Amino acid sequence: MKLASSENIRFIDKEIEYKHNTPSIVLMENAGRSIAEKMTQLFSKQSKICVLVGSGNNGGDGLVVARHLLNNGCQKVHVVICSTSLSKDGQTNYDILKTYRDVEIYTIKTLEKAKKILWSSEVIIDSLLGIGVNKEVTGIYAEIIDLINQKKDAKVISVDIPSGLKACGSLSKWPTVKADHTITLEFPKENMLIYPHKKVVGKLHVVDIGIPKMVRDRVRPSSYQVTANFVKKLLPKHREDSHKGDYGTGIVLGGNTNMAGAVKLSSLAAVRMGIGVLHTIVPNEIKNTVQNYMPENITWAIDYSKSRSSLNDTAKVLTKSDAMALGMGMGTKSNDQFFEKLILSYKKPLVVDGDGLNLLSKLPKGVIKSNWVLTPHPKEMSRLTGLEVSDIVENPVEVCKHYSKQFNCTLVLKGASTVICSPKGIAFINTSGNKSLSKGGSGDVLTGVILSLICAGATPLAAAISGVYIHGLSSDLLLESQNYRGILPSDVANHLPKAINSITQ
């Protein structure tokens, strides 16, 4: 699903106005009406309602909402105009509304008056600022937003976007409305899906405002939400008359003396996703435990400190493989030469995770190839880029877009909402998954899932998008019957077939 930026919305408005000869006030009317209709499902008509109106078209939408709430039978509607001027369409709607009898309209002069109205309201409709917010929120807006956020016993519903939140880009340090519901127009905005911004959105509703399909189709966003339907299309097809060769040969390479679990989990996930043949390559010390973990894979032993002989011993397997997942639990001691030689000689798609990323962060980034998938969490991303972790978590989409282009590869920036970016910097935001995944081992499972999908024929980007979604979905299905605390990464791996069924059937 497309996610809109402010520029995308401006594009739509211009197309509608100039190519389809539709005055802008028509869209405002559609928006206000659709929002008011949605609101009738969120509170009773008897509620005391306060509509806070700002200077731009978001405020104009609020005025239309107030009118339609009155038309729908709401009787206690107070409108507070929080600005000395209104947009052109906002002014027209103000002129219409002031002819109505059952509405009280105040133009804010003192904060005291606004506070009194706010304090006695059961529903607060926030139409102060929309996607046009373009500077720090200060003064009267900041004070009103603080008041809204202090009032805990009212339902706060934001029109289009919580006032103060930007549609895209980094976290704003200024006051922002914390909404219980946000009713957004036509497309979700990028920041609404991604933590930390998501926290202020509350429950997100998207309403239709009558944009023609031909205009929607012309919108070229730089980010998309990953959905089940999209993933279904990306999944490699499996035929009835298939054989193991159809689903590829993959390699999981990693592990260290006290780190056998990571490769076990990646291997388990790869076979649970349907890989044709899996080879697991690990240091000799852990070969037996990895081999005994499951019967479905073939296990090989290496010694990281002897890079030449280890690469020679595994050359045949490496050559016939279709893709490799590298780095899980590998450690970073005495294996940098092995790692470097391996990545320089391996030409097939590579999924680099865990310590593989830490080893990679010490090398020039020119070694990265466009058929690679990197799967860092913010700390690993910080090592790879030199950015502070806080800069990454406060602005994950922009960071991921920038570095996927710079590294020229598929980048999976893991987090509460994982962002996947193509080498061209197009972002895919995943919202499946839950806090049961906040455990050591979850990333190893994800790596195995992505490997398996590449081996079955998906492109590295398609494998990353669908792998992240299915991995999250598997944990969501487990959450239906269990508490998140006890859901293990291996449970998530074992549940992958159910997750695939829920998408494909």
Ligand SMILES: NC(=O)C1=CN([C@@H]2O[C@H](COP(=O)(O)OP(=O)(O)OC[C@H]3O[C@@H](n4cnc5c(N)ncnc54)[C@H](O)[C@@H]3O)[C@@H](O)[C@H]2O)[C@H](O)CC1
């Ligand atoms: N296609 C659609 O989605 C439609 C959306 N509509 C609504 O219009 C707003 C966007 O309207 P716009 O006038 O461009 O912006 P805002 O209402 O957000 O207000 C901008 C207004 O406020 C000033 N401003 C910006 N930042 C600040 C600040 N920090 N402090 C004070 N003032 C600020 C700025 O200079 C402008 O004057 C969208 O969200 C929808 O609600 C249309 O109604 C229908 C089509």
Ligand SMILES: [K+]
């Ligand atoms: K708003």
